[in-house]
Amino acid sequence: MCEEILKKFENLVFTKDKAQNLVVEINKDDLILIVKNLKDNGFDMLICVSGVDFRDFIEIYYFLYSTKLAQKVILKTKIIDEIESIWKIFKSADWFEREIFDLLGVKFANHPNLKRILLPEDWKGYPLRKNYVANDIRLVWND
Amino acid sequence: MIYDFLKTFAEGINIPSLIFESFWAVLMFAFLAAFMIIVVLFLVLFERKLLAAFTVRKGPNRVGLNGIFQTIADAIKLLIKEDISAYNTDKILFTLAPLIFFMPVMILFGLMPYTNLLYAVNIPLGVVAVMAVTAFSSLGLILAGWASNNKYSLLGGARAVIQSVSYEIPLVLSILSICVLAGSLNLKEIILAQSGGLFHWYVIPNILGFVIFYISTLAELNRNPFDLPEAENELIGGYNTEYSGMKFAMFFLAEYAQLFILSLLGVLLFCGGFQSPFGIYFGVGFFIQLEQLFWLFAKTFCLIFLAIWIRATLPRIRSDRLSVFCWKYVLPLALLNLLFISIYKFIMGG
Amino acid sequence: MTKTEMLKLNIGPQHPATHGVLRLLVELEGEIIKSCEPIIGYLHRGMEKIAENRSYIQYLPMVDRVDYLSGFFNSFGYCTAIEELLDIEPTQKANYIRIIMMEFNRITSHLMWLGSMLLDLGATSPLFYAFRERESILELFEEYCGQRMMFNAFTFGGVKFDLTKNWLNKAEKLIEKMPKYFDEYEAIITKNPIFMDRTLRIGIIKKEVALDYSITGANARASGIDLDFRINNKKSIYSEFKFNIPIKIEGDCYARYLVRFAEMRESLEIIKQAIEKYKQVKNEPIVNKKFNSVFLKIPNEQTTTYTEAPRGLYMCQVIADGTNKPYRIKHRTGSFSSIQLLQELVVGNTLANLMPIIGSLDFVLPEADR
């Protein structure tokens, strides 16, 4: 089903993860179009957005779900540190993207309110990056 | 009896009667103040124990035997607690508010007849005085809300205005229906007009008026389901958010004293006051007085029990429905009830 | 006429009705809310960062703490993820034990919600009644695994403890009694006119909005979305059980209340069936494959599991890199989305309506902040 919807896009790599969920590797420039296409064709819920730091690049995962077909699809894209925001398509992406910005430092272009959500506003660094060193003075309580 | 004894004593040593009467008033006041504090201490414990029973708990059970000294411990704690008034509070109004809230309650205690001999103030316009004094206390809430410079207090104060303003009128109208029945504004005469047992009480023809009266008192007292000005889940503490120590204690004290005194008023107006439900007294002389006190408090605590029961059962009413409920349902009903009662009175004994 | 000003009010973090430490920055005109900005993060514990520094088995107790009210579900999601990565299947018996525990946990969680929602509405008694029943279930948990809230009872490939005969007897007795308790609640709540007045047609989540904001779980089902990951999952251990999924289309606070209430009854049905099935496979082991979990190394793979937790979908994404520590673990929880929805749902309501809305959405903050 998902394959059919995404037929017209090029450079897609279809794989399966360990739990037999469909994972589609996409180019970050096609993201908006693909997500919009999926939404129009039944994938009406954005379950989650997550990001992983692989040192050289960051991978962003979009977990989409179709309530009618009971199908899941995971979009995966490689970026350096910037990607287009999809909050106009799914409003829930607003906070998911803020969380990724907060913890991974990924900048989402055209995001309306891109600021820290879980950490304090004046926190330094992005904790989920692999090169993050936890030496913030606020973590030392005993002095 | 004590009055007569002291009176002859005073006349014996040539004290002017004006001074003696004033002295007597002061004595009565001291007695009533002590009475009020004991009643409130008991009432708080009563409510906590009852609520605990309603919710399958034990309630306070540490201080004293089964927790009977719990409220005394609380009172002492509040007394020796530091009194804090935050930045930007209007210091004068902030102190004045608990005073204004507390004062009327004490006066109300003076206005009530407890038995046919035991009363402090007996004036022909007793009912009007009671109404005037009751309405006065809501001013304290408004002042407290405004003076605190706290947004939650402000909202609580605003709610208190709407609530007390709305429910004042049904309250007055339901009391008016009693005045029509009794043909008097004197509380004692109203009670004596109901003598002769259960079926002579005004609650029988005026049951609707009683319900309206009870709903309105609950609203005036800010009790569940009308506890909006201090709804803790919405406004934290409402008007008394910023209060601590003795000032808070005064709000607290006055609230429970009001619960008692307005329940007492309900008993006086609708349930024959100190009259026995059987129409006769079993004792003679001094024991009649005790019996009357017993009946009065028994009936009052029935009403208080009802209030606590309601508190344990019902959720809070919505703040915008509160005034609508009053103006659309309670007030027209109160007007109709007044009409009905006046026609009833005309037919029965006009 | 002079213009009135907006009252900017902080509701929370220290507020009796925000279920933890949620902060809502609302603008009020009169008592009507004109805008609302939820601010979270006061309970952020860095769960996802901690995972990177712990071995898989060391992280297992941490997962229970993602949502302290329904620890079994988080534990289950994490364990199944690791099982998928390791290609092991838990035994049937372990599955049944898991289901019994999870459904009991769902009831405790919903009872907690019921009590706190009615407390928000100003009714104090239901809280104590709900806690009384919750207590008896927590006692069962305590007897099972020694813990009342942070269970740490599931492991990779099964569960850590077996059920005793005594435990089963107690559980069966409790299941017998439970529906009566629920009837009691219904008697004092469901038709209560004040409760209905405060919840009917209040805080309506339309179906499109719910989809847009990724609302899952009972909140979505109250808005007419047929979404339950107990059924909608491809391989679900629930597939051999018969139970209904209550769905309402109104989407208001009252519908959410009804859905959750019906869910509790359904959970009892599931537990009843699970205990029957458990008795048939009594002699199986509780753990499929014993391995040295301290030096457990998982190949370079990734997986995602979807669990229907009481507060919506709990998704656990695990990325392994061949060492004994997870490379990245992502928890996706239902509360996070529910809180986000507040900014739209609350606007235009009065301050008094905020409480049933917050209460009925049933979020807990540690789950949102992780």
Add this chain to the structure above:
Amino acid sequence: MNLTGYGILFIFVILSLLFAVAMLVTAYIVQPKYKREIKFQTYECGLNPNQSARIKFDVKCYIFAILFLLFDVETIFLFPWAVIYNKIGLFALLEGILFILVLGIGLFYAIKRKLLEWQ
């Protein structure tokens, strides 16, 4: 000269004020006074208030206050009527009905005009 009931009432008013003030004074003497900066912060859920509470704020109770004034004044007129109701008889009844009807019509008008709705 004897005190009437009103005289005693007057003494009660003064005494209750004194009683209340005495309670505050006692507490002031007894209570500890450790003044700390942080204690004087206005409570706003653990944060510093971002604006003063003394703003021009729409509390929606103006209309209720007006209505209250109207009704309260008019019910005051009913008190004397209630007292002498027995003595006048039919005339009092008719008059009372008329008066209550007028009140009721006013209330009906207020409800019809939707003066009591919030939104």
